[in-house]
Structures are given as structure tokens and as C-alpha cells.
Amino acid sequence: MSSVNGNQEESSTRDSTTGDILDSSVGSHADTLLKRMQHFVDNQQLCDVVLIAGIDGKRVSVHRLVLSASSEYFLAMFAGSLRESKEHEVTLGEVHGDALQLLVQHCYTGSIELHEDNVKMLLATAKMLQLTSAVAACCNFLARQLHPSNCLGFAFLAEQYSCTELLRVAQAYTCQHFMEVCHDQEFFQLNADQLGKLLSDDELNGPTEEDVFHTMMSWVRHDAPTREQHIPELLAKVRLPLLQPLFIVDHVENVCNASNECQQLLFEAFKWHLLPPERRSLIAATERTKPRKHICCGLLAVGGTDESLKGVTTIESYCPHLNKWTTWKQTIEYRCKLGAAVMNNKLILVGGYHERQVLNSVESLDLNTMACVPLNPMRTARCNVSVAVLGGHLYAVGGNGDDGSILKTVERWDPIARTWSYLSSMCTGRTCPGVAVLDLRLYAIGGSLGNRSMESYDPQTNYVSLMSAARSSPGVGLFGRCSYAIGGSLGNRSMESYDPQTNKWSLRAPMNRSNGEVGVTVANGFIYALGGLCDGYHTKTVERYDPTTDTWTVICSLAVERYGIGCALLGDRLIAVGGSNGNSPLNDVEEYDLVRNVWNQLAPMSVPRVRPHVFNIPNIIPPPPAP
Structure with a gap:
């Protein structure tokens, strides 16, 4: 049973002339009038027109006033200059008598009884007679009856009668249950x-x-x-x-x-x-x-550091059509500050830091079979290293060496020869650079530069000696009345690209604002740099690099200021994952709509991470195991 009621709350007013209280129970008053009118119809009293169903000739006596108040169709018929406005009997073609009777009752009662065997007929008739409340009731009833065996028919019905909401719901149901729908007879019709x-x-x-x-x-x-x-x-x-x-x-x-x-x-x-x-x-x-949304690849978030600067050992997977993160697997080894890449459906873990030791070890996790095997180690131990895949080879770029130095060396892994080899070094050393591959070139962006300088501050003179510089994680100390800032990392706006044909690095246009710890990804022929540090402060700036003009452009900013963001392209959206707000790691996730130029919040990760490695994975990757 579906019903539409128009009762209003009771109200009381005072007559200012006589001072009497006039009770006006609007809802009950309207109910009483409609019930009396229904009684008149049932007994064929005071009716001023007879409707005749064109299909079977069934006659229904009604009041023009009630029908005109319920339907624009009848209002135009009875209140205008049409011939029917003066006739005592009106024939409605293509209308079945039972449907006409039920819809007339609906005009008087606001209710209508719906069943699977009458709803389609009632919908067609109500749509023709412009009884909008009855149409809505029929559509709601059909939406609740959706099944793989009828959703295509309901969608066709909704399209035929311009029921936009029912059409939307039926189409969504059909797509969601596609593999069941395609085995039903309706599909082959x-x-x-x-x-x-x-x-x-x-x-x-x-x-x-x-x-x-x-x-x-x-x-x-x-x-x-x-x-x-x-x-x-x-x-x-x-x-x-x-x-x-x-x-x-x-x-x-x-x-x-x-x-x-x-x-x-x-x-x-x-x-x-x-x-x-x-x-x-x-x-x-x-x-x-472009992958379909439901067949679309998901994301893996690997590694990163937590609030205590320890490595996060869990791998999380993101399902885009559920908008949900799930713990997928533990990492192979307890280590932090590692590099990672996905290559031929294998997750490659490179270097890192464990128990006060910088590592050169490399491991490969097959994302289909979950088998893990060690690969030959790098020639240089590296943590805070960035990794990318170009031309079927794996590149390890920069990072920190086992003596804490900031490296500008680059190594390449050949999966056929199973060997690592040195390439030309970058123009400058970089730790935690953003790396990207575009137009058969490898790009190293930002990162932190080593800084051997020391400066002192005298509170009596309010004077800083030597040069003044923004520093990330400097050593600090107090000697006498002066404070000292020693070393640390300086922000770096520079970018350089590597051409594997010539084995040379070339400087490119620097970023406009961000100068370290940016998240980097590629989409539609551009490089995107997200967040990062700007003169020692975290930022929500997003810049886009055009290699054809060698220029950076500032675009729509992130919602949350942060550095150390993990980035990936998912379908046609850029995804920004985790990072730090300067005080603690974040689990925030945002997506960027390249067409509308806006950022939207997605479901947060289970574990906050700084510098997570985020990858787009194909749908052949097995889902996370059940808890």
C-alpha cells in the first residue's frame, strides 16, 4: 500500500472583533470533507461528470472540483474552454476501467493499493492523467521490487514514461548486478x-x-x-x-x-x-x-613512517567503488625509509633503514601469488631513496648513504641481467626527492639538500651570525649565551631530468613555491607536485609542470596542508594520501578532479603515514584476505 497524505497540523486563531476562540483543525477538517465526498461518489450523489474508460467502457461518477485539484490534466479539461468542460460524460481513450477507478479513489483518499499485477497499468494511466502523487507512489513501489530478472524492463518502462528517478535507480541496479542480469532472458531481448x-x-x-x-x-x-x-x-x-x-x-x-x-x-x-x-x-x-569504476584498479599504500618515526609495517588497499581502505598484508621486513615500486605486478622494496643500519637489500613480492624472493642488492646502501620504473628498468634515485650523506648517485636494475649498475649522477644530491616518468625521461623533483652550515644566535644583540637558512631537522645546541643551529636539510625547488639515451641529467625549470618533500605523480602529459615544504613550513600548494613549455603552474590547492604525501593516479583522478602536518602523521586522503579542478575528501587510511608509497594496481591482484 502506498499513500500520499496532505494533512496539516491543527491551529487556533482568535477573532479580534468578537473575542471568541475559533478552533480550526485543518487536517481533520480536510479529512472529513474528503471522506464526505468519497461517500457521495460511492453513492453517486452530487457528482457532476461521468468518466468512461475507453478500453472496457467502465463508468466512474466523480466531482470535477476534486479531479481538477488533483491533476493538471483534469484542470485543463474542466476549467478551460475545451468541449469536455461542458459535457456530462467524458470518454478517456487508452484507459482501463480498473485503473481509472483506483486512481479516482486516490484523488479522494490520498492512498492507492499497489500490487505487482497492477502497478505498470496504474503507472501508465497516472502518467497520462498527470496524477503526480500516484506516479511517485508507483515508481517507489517498482524501485523496491528491483531484481536482476526485471531491472531492464523497469528501466525501459521508466524511460518510456519519463520517470527520471526510477530510471536512474533501475540503471544503477542493472550496472551493479550486471553479471546476474546478463544471464536473464530480458538481457537477450x-x-x-x-x-x-x-x-x-x-x-x-x-x-x-x-x-x-x-x-x-x-x-x-x-x-x-x-x-x-x-x-x-x-x-x-x-x-x-x-x-x-x-x-x-x-x-x-x-x-x-x-x-x-x-x-x-x-x-x-x-x-x-x-x-x-x-x-x-x-x-x-x-x-x-579508462578503467570502469567498478572494474577499476585499486590502490596500495606501502611503508611510510608513524608518529614515533618507526616504519609502518602494514600494507593497505583502497577499493574505489566502496571508498574503503583495508589492511592487506604485512610488509616483508621491518624497516622504514625504503623505496618502493610496482613492476610487472611485483612490488619491489628497495633499501631503507633498520636497527641503525642503512640497507642495500632488495626484495620482490609477487602480488598474484604473494611469493617473496630477494633480488640482488644495490651497489650503494640507501634510505630515503626514491624509485621509479622507466623502459622496463628500475631506477633508485638519491637518498641518504650509510654515513648520513645525501646522495646524488643513481642506480638502475636490469631485470633480464639481474644486475645493478651506476648511471650518471644527478646535478645535486637529493633525499626524498619526488620522482616521475614522462616522455621517456626520468624526473627528480625537489627533495632536501645537505647543509653543512652552522649559525648562531646571540639574544643580547638579536643577531644571527653567518647565513640564515630554512632548515629541516637541524641539530641545535646551547653554548654560553648563544644558541646554535647546525646542519639539517635545506628545501630544494629545483628539478632535473634524465635521458636514458644520452645518460645525462639536465636542469629544468624549478617549482614556484614548494621546495621539498613534495608528492609527485603524472597525468595527461603533465607532472603534478603536491604539498611539500615551503621555506621550512608545510604547504597545501599544488603545481603542474608542462614539459612542452618547461613551466610550472599553480593550480587548485589541497584541503589540508602537508608534506611527505603519497600520490597515484586512479582512473582519471589524482589521489593524495597521508603525509604530515608538521606535528604528526596524517591519514587524510583527497582526490583531484582534473576536469572540475577541485579536491574532494575520500575515506581516510586506517594508519596515519608520512611518505607512504602509493600504487595503482590492476584488478587481477587478489583482494585482501578476510579478517
């Missing part, structure tokens, strides 16, 4: 346009894009002689570049035949796979290269 719209939906929820392709082909084979002609237009809705190359060869090529449209789609997919990840951003992005 879709036409090519309807299936194309469904396959185009970014919300489509399937285990993999391979399943989406198989579903499309099952629809085609249901009536192959008439449906094979639609393969090119439907294949364009499948995100072929996201399919594995072997799958394309085994399953997709043999259905393409000689179609020019299909061949172009295959060429796009193979080109996407032939290019290394760092060059894919040069290709014009299409819907086919």
Missing part, C-alpha cells in the same frame, strides 16, 4: 542500441573487462544471423586496450573478420599495449582506455 548504452556505462560492475566482452558475444550468438552485423558498433563499447593481448588474439580477433571498424579498434588496443606505461599518456585518452 535488448536491441543493439540498448545493449550499447549498457556496455558504455562507466558504472558497469563486472570482474574484468574480459567478462564484458564475453557478455556482449553471448548476446550476439543468441541470434547470430541478425546480430553479427552489430559487432563493430558494440565492440567499440568494450574497452579493448584494457584486455590482455593474449586474450585479444585468442577471442577478439576471430570475431572481427575483415571489418575496417574492428581492425581500427584492434590496432588501438595493440598500440596501447606496445607502448610502455610512461608513453601511454601521449595517446589521446578515450573511454576505451
Whole structure:
């Protein structure tokens, strides 16, 4: 039973002329009037028009006033200059008598009894008669009955009668339960346009894009002689570049035949796979290269330091369609200040610091099998090292050596030869630099520079001797009446790029504001630097680097000021994870909408982290184990 009531609260007013109290119980008064009118209708008293159902000829006596107050359709009919305004009997074509009777009762009572066998008929009639409250009641009823066996039919019904909210709910339900819907008979009754719209939906929820392709082909084979002609237009809705190359060869090529449209789609997919990840951003992005939200990759947050400056040992995974972080696994070894990268579905852990020792060890965790194996150690022990993958090789950039020095050396791991080799050193030493790969070049951005200087402060003269500099984590001391600041790290706005063809580093335009501990990622051919330190203070500035013009541009700022941010690209959004506000580590997570130029808050991590390593992982990675 669905009902719409319009009763109002009771109110009392005083007649200023006579001084009497006039009780006006508006709600009960309206109920009484409607009940009396309903009684008149039931007994066919005082009715001024008879409605005749065009389908079965059923006659319903009513009051024009009540119908006109309930519906714009009847208001235009009875209060205007139409012929029906003067007629005693009005025939309503395409209306069934039982539906007409129930909807007339709804005008008098505000209630209507709905069942699975009458709701569709009532919806069609109520929509025609512009009884908006009855339409809303029917839509709400249908929304509560959604099931994989009927959601496509309900969506078609909602589209037919322009019920936008029911259409939205039915489409969302269809996408969410896609793998169940595609096995129901309703699915095979879709036409090519309807299936194309469904396959185009970014919300489509399937285990993999391979399943989406198989579903499309099952629809085609249901009536192959008439449906094979639609393969090119439907294949364009499948995100072929996201399919594995072997799958394309085994399953997709043999259905393409000689179609020019299909061949172009295959060429796009193979080109996407032939290019290394760092060059894919040069290709014009299409819907086919963008993972669906539910099939979309997730994130892994690895390492980082906690409030006590100890290494965080847990790995957390983020599910974008649940907006939820889950503890995924313990790290391989208790260590902090390590470098990390994902390479060929393996998590590579590089260097770090453990028990007062800087490490050169390297380990590989297979994200599919969870098997962990050691790799050959680096030639230099490094902590606070940054790691990136370029051209199938792993690069370890800068960091701190075992004597505390800030390194400008760079090493490269060859996974075929399984060896580390030195490359040309950077122009300057950097610890915790941001690293990025763009246009077949490796970029080292910001980081902290070593600082051997010492300055003293005399409180009597209020004078600072030697040079004055912003310092991160300096040594401080007191001797006599003077305070001393010794060493520490200086902020660094500089950026340099490495060309593997020439084995040379070249300076590029420096950042505008941030000068250390920035989070760095790449999207759509730009480098983004998030947060960081500016003259010793944490900032929420975000800058974007354009390699074609060698310029930095300040864009929309983060919501939270912080440095030591972990960054990754998830679908078409930049994700900023963790960091520090200068006093404590944060678990804040924000996403940047590149189109709208705004930052939005996401679910926080379970564990606050400074300098976490954050990676986009494919959906073939197994989900976290159950608690």
C-alpha cells in the first residue's frame, strides 16, 4: 500500500472583533470533507461528470472540483474552454476501467493499493492523467521490487514514461548486478542500441573487462544471423586496450573478420599495449582506455613512517567503488625509509633503514601469488631513496648513504641481467626527492639538500651570525649565551631530468613555491607536485609542470596542508594520501578532479603515514584476505 497524505497540523486563531476562540483543525477538517465526498461518489450523489474508460467502457461518477485539484490534466479539461468542460460524460481513450477507478479513489483518499499485477497499468494511466502523487507512489513501489530478472524492463518502462528517478535507480541496479542480469532472458531481448548504452556505462560492475566482452558475444550468438552485423558498433563499447593481448588474439580477433571498424579498434588496443606505461599518456585518452569504476584498479599504500618515526609495517588497499581502505598484508621486513615500486605486478622494496643500519637489500613480492624472493642488492646502501620504473628498468634515485650523506648517485636494475649498475649522477644530491616518468625521461623533483652550515644566535644583540637558512631537522645546541643551529636539510625547488639515451641529467625549470618533500605523480602529459615544504613550513600548494613549455603552474590547492604525501593516479583522478602536518602523521586522503579542478575528501587510511608509497594496481591482484 502506498499513500500520499496532505494533512496539516491543527491551529487556533482568535477573532479580534468578537473575542471568541475559533478552533480550526485543518487536517481533520480536510479529512472529513474528503471522506464526505468519497461517500457521495460511492453513492453517486452530487457528482457532476461521468468518466468512461475507453478500453472496457467502465463508468466512474466523480466531482470535477476534486479531479481538477488533483491533476493538471483534469484542470485543463474542466476549467478551460475545451468541449469536455461542458459535457456530462467524458470518454478517456487508452484507459482501463480498473485503473481509472483506483486512481479516482486516490484523488479522494490520498492512498492507492499497489500490487505487482497492477502497478505498470496504474503507472501508465497516472502518467497520462498527470496524477503526480500516484506516479511517485508507483515508481517507489517498482524501485523496491528491483531484481536482476526485471531491472531492464523497469528501466525501459521508466524511460518510456519519463520517470527520471526510477530510471536512474533501475540503471544503477542493472550496472551493479550486471553479471546476474546478463544471464536473464530480458538481457537477450535488448536491441543493439540498448545493449550499447549498457556496455558504455562507466558504472558497469563486472570482474574484468574480459567478462564484458564475453557478455556482449553471448548476446550476439543468441541470434547470430541478425546480430553479427552489430559487432563493430558494440565492440567499440568494450574497452579493448584494457584486455590482455593474449586474450585479444585468442577471442577478439576471430570475431572481427575483415571489418575496417574492428581492425581500427584492434590496432588501438595493440598500440596501447606496445607502448610502455610512461608513453601511454601521449595517446589521446578515450573511454576505451579508462578503467570502469567498478572494474577499476585499486590502490596500495606501502611503508611510510608513524608518529614515533618507526616504519609502518602494514600494507593497505583502497577499493574505489566502496571508498574503503583495508589492511592487506604485512610488509616483508621491518624497516622504514625504503623505496618502493610496482613492476610487472611485483612490488619491489628497495633499501631503507633498520636497527641503525642503512640497507642495500632488495626484495620482490609477487602480488598474484604473494611469493617473496630477494633480488640482488644495490651497489650503494640507501634510505630515503626514491624509485621509479622507466623502459622496463628500475631506477633508485638519491637518498641518504650509510654515513648520513645525501646522495646524488643513481642506480638502475636490469631485470633480464639481474644486475645493478651506476648511471650518471644527478646535478645535486637529493633525499626524498619526488620522482616521475614522462616522455621517456626520468624526473627528480625537489627533495632536501645537505647543509653543512652552522649559525648562531646571540639574544643580547638579536643577531644571527653567518647565513640564515630554512632548515629541516637541524641539530641545535646551547653554548654560553648563544644558541646554535647546525646542519639539517635545506628545501630544494629545483628539478632535473634524465635521458636514458644520452645518460645525462639536465636542469629544468624549478617549482614556484614548494621546495621539498613534495608528492609527485603524472597525468595527461603533465607532472603534478603536491604539498611539500615551503621555506621550512608545510604547504597545501599544488603545481603542474608542462614539459612542452618547461613551466610550472599553480593550480587548485589541497584541503589540508602537508608534506611527505603519497600520490597515484586512479582512473582519471589524482589521489593524495597521508603525509604530515608538521606535528604528526596524517591519514587524510583527497582526490583531484582534473576536469572540475577541485579536491574532494575520500575515506581516510586506517594508519596515519608520512611518505607512504602509493600504487595503482590492476584488478587481477587478489583482494585482501578476510579478517
